[in-house]
Amino acid sequence: MTSPSSYRLPKEESVRLRRSLIGKNVQLFYKHEPLKIVRAHGQYMYDEQGTEYLDCLNNVAHVGHCHPHVVAAGSHQMSLLCTNNRFLHDNILLVSQKLRETLPKELCVFYFVNSGSEANDLAMRLARAHTGAIDTICLDHAYHGHVISQIDVSPYKFNNTGGAGKPEDTHVAPVPDAYRGIFRDMDHVGEDLAALYASEVDKLIAGIHKKGRDVCAYIAESMQSCGGQVIPPKGYFQNVYNSVRKAGGVCIADEVQVGFGRVGKHMWSFQCDGVVPDIVTMGKPMGNGHPVACVATTQAIADSFSDQGMEYFNTCGGNPVSGAIALAVLEAIDNDHLLQNATQIGDYVMEKCRELQNKHYIIGDIRGRGMFLGIDLVKDRITREPDTLGTKYVVNRLREERVLLRSDGPFNNILKFKPPMCFNMKDADRMIATLDKIFTEIEDISTVHKYNADIEEREKYHFHPTSQISVKPTSKSKL
Template identity: 60%
Template structure:
């Protein structure tokens, strides 16, 4: 055995390659980080270097929050056991959690991950409706278990995927910037109806093919699709179509729940009081990094599930420690007024990202709400061609400057901001200033490239500024700066 205190980064990486499955990927695979401790919005590597964390929507109230850590250790020292024993922590947390939802969503099932929550939700829906067909949004990701990969185009349409099953109906995500219908040609009201009509057509196909709809799956704001905010009225129309076809409606809040949007505790609430799902799934932020999640549903659906006679239990879901930690997370959200903070920080960052948009043509769109924001990078604002390589280069340069950010969307060209909610104004300024500087470097490199042409394999200078030159690759930029 190797003494972990003497393990160098290359030794850790070698052991990972030897003993961990190769499909388990790391951030920054060319030069992965070895993180040894964290606090608030900061992570520290084995050399003590501090990184600003704009990635971790898991550590929702900040890495190693002392109130959460204290609650966990105290309960761990008293009892942690199978959830099939009666314990107050489970029921008191369920009571508190459901009080934050619309009245009809009052029954909990506690599990251990967002994937498991979405898998259980599918079982609930199939039992309740008697139907099998699922309607899902293009580019959606709802989890890594087999049943949920089947309804996640983000997985089944990519390398290693088997394509969609016959009972899955994929509809265009209501992306008003680069989707099937855009704001170039339509008003937001028209876009809501056009995208909702796609769901209506899927409902008709499911009814003709399989007898009816089982469930409509959607994140309340789509994350892997590129931080997508649906046009107003979209979900309201969709829910009506799905229910008319005998289905139920699910809001996946694994990424966007627990106040990330700032204005509300749950992102589905931003769509108006008439948009109330039949099932809600929770995950990542619920335990601030501790593996706990939940399915919230109606009494009617839970009674249908219970009427089958098949017992359901989850050994670890809602155990005394998990329930204590989850409760402590709600304490912090309330006591530190993190919804208000998310609104303030989100508004400031969105303003600053839009200021950068005025300065840098690389930014095509800024979208999102609260601390769930996306910056869509483009090669041309007219064509909206995605700037994929540029996004990867920016994230690489940010890492070199000790800021951790990621890119997503179907073209990997959307910079995703989803930090812990305790992100400060000073943190915002650090992120924005470094992003501004990197984009300026890229523009300077591109201007330098305009003064060069290749003639017979050699570089010659020219003053033909009108000559059109394609955007330099990240490798070219890296050399020039």
């Protein structure tokens, strides 16, 4: 039998079929010159011509692309059994035991699903069952998933193109961002920024009560990713969790992108603020690319959910193969000392980025923990005006230099560093040297405008619906 890996379409045909068969709003990275990645290992990815790229963005391949231990575990279990989780099987139990060892003792009941979106959707069901309320507080610019319930608590989606705006039972709190938020470090020197931002949540709670309604939940990533790699001020979550619980609500920590040791010093990002959530959601890193996710909660909340009387099942969630893979990922995190690596490499990258900041005016702020870092690019350090066009230039030039790093945030001016956790010192030096080179280029603003105009023209050529040409020859920039 011929395996799918034994044949491959020409890239031009892949582009043509993508345009004709896949929904137009399913986006590609680098759509002016799409990358066709055909294999990967560790922190390196390879295109159809064998060109190597350093992966600085793929937090899904948490322990490294195609990790041998994870591949072997999944392959072996697939050769034995993959079936509905309503048959008794040990893998789901072993993963639960392993997770329970990493979490606060209160979080002792587990539900398995297939994705972070499903996990957050189930978390909302649990919260509603426990509180009997529906009003939910989220953070501005947050993204929690692609299902309807999560679009409704994701301003990153409902306030942007195609969004229907904020639902009546969703309440949006300001992002606790000391650099670019409503309370800035330079304007509130010596003040308790955590308390200031938490007071905004208190105002939302008061508004909900004024309408004669109750609080269901507060949901937030422990470090906000799509909103710009934001690290909340120390004590923020402690204040907010206290207020939400006093109001009868539950606190949901979304660890889909930031969990499983990415912060380095802790397994879970919420531990950085010394809090214990009522519900924790997990996703992407858990399966290293395989679709498996989980919700952890307290016995009391789980009992409220079961007391409703409706059976809960998820056909593929926690199936034997998913269980084997998730267990292997947890073992790899321990065996490869990835928390220690995240701390060491993360500290090193932060130090080197600060050196770049002293050299290049475009770098306004550097923030992060472990292998979760953000570089805020600005036109002016005093006003902190975001440099969106400059960021676009940096991202695309990095790709030409075979380094994959993307941008995000409300102004799309934050370079986000979330690589596989096996990223090493040599990789860090390569990334920093490449950034240094490109930041030097960007000092010539005319180069940026010309380059970005060329990128936009090539994007039209590739995926404009009236275009008859599949792939336009790449015009390399003259720098």
